Amino acid sequence: MTDLNHIRNFSIVAHIDHGKSTLADRLLEECNTVDKREMEDQILDSMELERERGITIKARAVKLTYHADDGETYTLNLIDTPGHVDFNYEVSRSLAACEGAVLVVDASQGIEAQTLANTYLAIDAGLEVIPVVNKIDLPSARPLEVKHEIEDVIGIPAMEAPEISAKNGINIHAVLEDVVRNIPAPQGDREAPVQALIFDSQYDSYRGVIVYLRVKNGVLRPGMDIRMMATGAEYKIVEVGYLHPNGMIPADALGAGEVGYLTASIKTVADTRVGDTVTGVEDPCSEPLPGYKAVQPMVYSGVYPADGSKYGDLRDALEKLKLNDASMSYTQENSIALGFGFRCGFLGLLHMEIIMERLEREYNLDLITTAPNVVYRITKTSGETIEVYTPLNYPDPAEILQCEEPFVRASILTPPEYVGNIMELCQQRRGEYRDMTYLDEGRVELHYFMPLNEIIYDFFDALKSRTRGYGSLDYEMDGYRPSRLVKLDILLNGEIVDALSFILFADNAYARARRICEKLKENIPRQMFEIPVQAAVGGKIIARETIKALRKDVLAKCYGGDITRKKKLLEKQKEGKKRMRTFGTVSVPSEAFMAVLKMDE
Ligand SMILES: Nc1nc2c(ncn2[C@@H]2O[C@H](COP(=O)(O)OP(=O)(O)OP(=O)(O)O)[C@@H](O)[C@H]2O)c(=O)[nH]1
Numbered sequence: 325m326t327d328l329n330h331i332r333n334f335s336i337v338a339h340i341d342h343g344k345s346t347l348a349d350r351l352l353e354e355c356n357t358v359d360k361r362e363m364e365d366q367i368l369d370s371m372e373l374e375r376e377r378g379i380t381i382k383a384r385a386v387k388l389t390y391h392a393d394d395g396e397t398y399t400l401n402l403i404d405t406p407g408h409v410d411f412n413y414e415v416s417r418s419l420a421a422c423e424g425a426v427l428v429v430d431a432s433q434g435i436e437a438q439t440l441a442n443t444y445l446a447i448d449a450g451l452e453v454i455p456v457v458n459k460i461d462l463p464s465a466r467p468l469e470v471k472h473e474i475e476d477v478i479g480i481p482a483m484e485a486p487e488i489s490a491k492n493g494i495n496i497h498a499v500l501e502d503v504v505r506n507i508p509a510p511q512g513d514r515e516a517p518v519q520a521l522i523f524d525s526q527y528d529s530y531r532g533v534i535v536y537l538r539v540k541n542g543v544l545r546p547g548m549d550i551r552m553m554a555t556g557a558e559y560k561i562v563e564v565g566y567l568h569p570n571g572m573i574p575a576d577a578l579g580a581g582e583v584g585y586l587t588a589s590i591k592t593v594a595d596t597r598v599g600d601t602v603t604g605v606e607d608p609c610s611e612p613l614p615g616y617k618a619v620q621p622m623v624y625s626g627v628y629p630a631d632g633s634k635y636g637d638l639r640d641a642l643e644k645l646k647l648n649d650a651s652m653s654y655t656q657e658n659s660i661a662l663g664f665g666f667r668c669g670f671l672g673l674l675h676m677e678i679i680m681e682r683l684e685r686e687y688n689l690d691l692i693t694t695a696p697n698v699v700y701r702i703t704k705t706s707g708e709t710i711e712v713y714t715p716l717n718y719p720d721p722a723e724i725l726q727c728e729e730p731f732v733r734a735s736i737l738t739p740p741e742y743v744g745n746i747m748e749l750c751q752q753r754r755g756e757y758r759d760m761t762y763l764d765e766g767r768v769e770l771h772y773f774m775p776l777n778e779i780i781y782d783f784f785d786a787l788k789s790r791t792r793g794y795g796s797l798d799y800e801m802d803g804y805r806p807s808r809l810v811k812l813d814i815l816l817n818g819e820i821v822d823a824l825s826f827i828l829f830a831d832n833a834y835a836r837a838r839r840i841c842e843k844l845k846e847n848i849p850r851q852m853f854e855i856p857v858q859a860a861v862g863g864k865i866i867a868r869e870t871i872k873a874l875r876k877d878v879l880a881k882c883y884g885g886d887i888t889r890k891k892k893l894l895e896k897q898k899e900g901k902k903r904m905r906t907f908g909t910v911s912v913p914s915e916a917f918m919a920v921l922k923m924d925e
Pocket residue numbers: 338339340341342343344345346347378379380406407458459460461462488489490491492
């Protein structure tokens with residue numbers, strides 16, 4: 325165990341793409357913990373998918389050894405934080421494991437919404453924030469301006485902030501010196517009962533769950549019986565150790581102030597929730613650490629195998645993913661149209677996309693997802709209040725007394741010239757204007773109340789395109805408000821396709837219904853008979869298109885006796901058929917579902 329005075333626990337916070345992972349790599353190199361040759365690019369983002377998408381999903385930590393200019397050797401624990409608004413809670417728990425945060429700001433972009441949001445999280449967590457200006461190698465870099473921006477907007481001294489290029493390895497040493505000098509050493513009592521904060525966990529098929537934690541008080545040792553205070557789960561520690569960039573290094577003990585891992589043959593990450601407190605069974609601490617929150621999925625979607633016979637495979641895959649991702653949820657759901665599937669809950673659309681991609685890629689599944697929805701709250705005339713996770717459970721309109729939908733407080737940062745565009749966008753999305761602050765000459769912060777439902781689809785993309793990429797968004801939940809909602813049903817050939825139903829704001833129903841019918845008409849191939857495509861609210865048809873009947877058969881073009889060409893065509897047709905689902909008498913390709921999902925593009 326390192327003595328407390330020689331430990332520094334810190335995170336790096338930044339807006340997406342400002343260079344957090346690249347700086348982390350350079351710090352690792354500078355501390356010589358990693359041999360350059362064996363260093364994979366961006367070791368902290370260890371999942372393949374993360375690397376491909378260039379985002380950081382799960383928090384990880386590494387222990388660095390740094391020989392400082394004062395002649396002393398320090399242990400630096402770098403805790404990586406996810407960079408997307410979907411994962412804000414995980415960010416806050418990672419920060420709670422630290423005493424300081426390095427704030428990376430891109431010298432050409434300056435402060436953006438997530439810079440502010442993450443910095444405020446760090447300041448709220450009581451961390452010492454040390455700014456760093458990155459990407460000074462770029463011709464468009466304006467480090468001095470950005471330093472002024474940091475001082476004016478965030479209100480922390482920044483004139484001495486290191487000007488670095490993480491990419492080219494310029495001035496990295498100055499960052500490490502700042503960390504050692506300006507971030508306080510951890511405090512804690514190693515004689516006290518154990519109190520350790522879980523900031524991440526990961527499922528490993530051989531060892532069970534690996535729990536990443538920061539010990540606040542006491543000492544953890546192998547053989548000790550521990551309890552997770554929120555979930556109540558109890559285990560015997562098998563191993564404790566440190567997180568070296570090249571792997572886990574077992575140790576005899578993990579003491580207050582330190583960051584490391586434990587294993588205890590834990591079967592599921594659901595037992596080791598992020599933010600929970602680990603304590604000893606024999607000599608428990610009197611109170612858990614503050615700030616634990618059971619994270620709730622905010623967005624739900626139906627997930628069905630494109631090929632109905634793969635239902636079992638999908639269930640197995642979800643079961644495995646769930647072991648590793650406590651924030652995802654799933655329950656079985658039956659749709660008349662799609663058969664057996666699951667209603668899955670996600671933190672947000674990015675989280676949903678990541679899980680869908682993992683299911684398709686790692687488990688080789690072809691999936692159909694239904695339009696994502698938020699959780700609505702409906703009070704019935706009987707006085708009963710229900711939470712509606714899926715349009716399939718939407719009550720009969722005659723039984724509804726009141727509908728409520730979740731709202732968020734959104735803050736949008738933008739250069740002033742785009743304010744008009746943004747206001748228009750927010751108004752279209754039923755935003756309620758709160759206020760607007762001019763942060764400095766180049767930046768305005770707009771505050772709105774918005775229905776979560778209007779944000780989850782494509783709000784972020786729409787914002788980016790209306791601000792030429794300069795606008796940025798952050799939001800937090802703000803509770804439920806009464807709303808006028810309806811369920812829109814889609815009928816093909818007179819029959820409701822339940823998997824295409826969704827809940828929306830009443831005033832949007834007509835426009836949306838027309839667009840969906842048009843989209844379906846474009847995406848459903850003609851068949852032997854005419855197919856009416858209709859949209860209805862409460863049994864009343866509000867839009868209609870018709871898919872004309874098909875007359876020619878595919879082989880008609882194949883005059884002449886070229887059998888291989890005929891075979892090819894038939895083969896192709898079969899391929900097409902496989903990807904179709906038949907509803908009543910109508911075959912619908914999975915692309916049609918996608919088209920309805922991607923409505924707002
Ligand atoms: N020119 C230049 N590019 C840099 C520098 N540092 C990082 N980049 C580039 O900026 C991009 C984003 O860097 P990352 O380190 O992945 O950014 P991040 O903040 O970790 O992003 P997320 O993981 O998505 O939160 C990459 O293409 C880097 O190569 C720098 O000093 N100069």
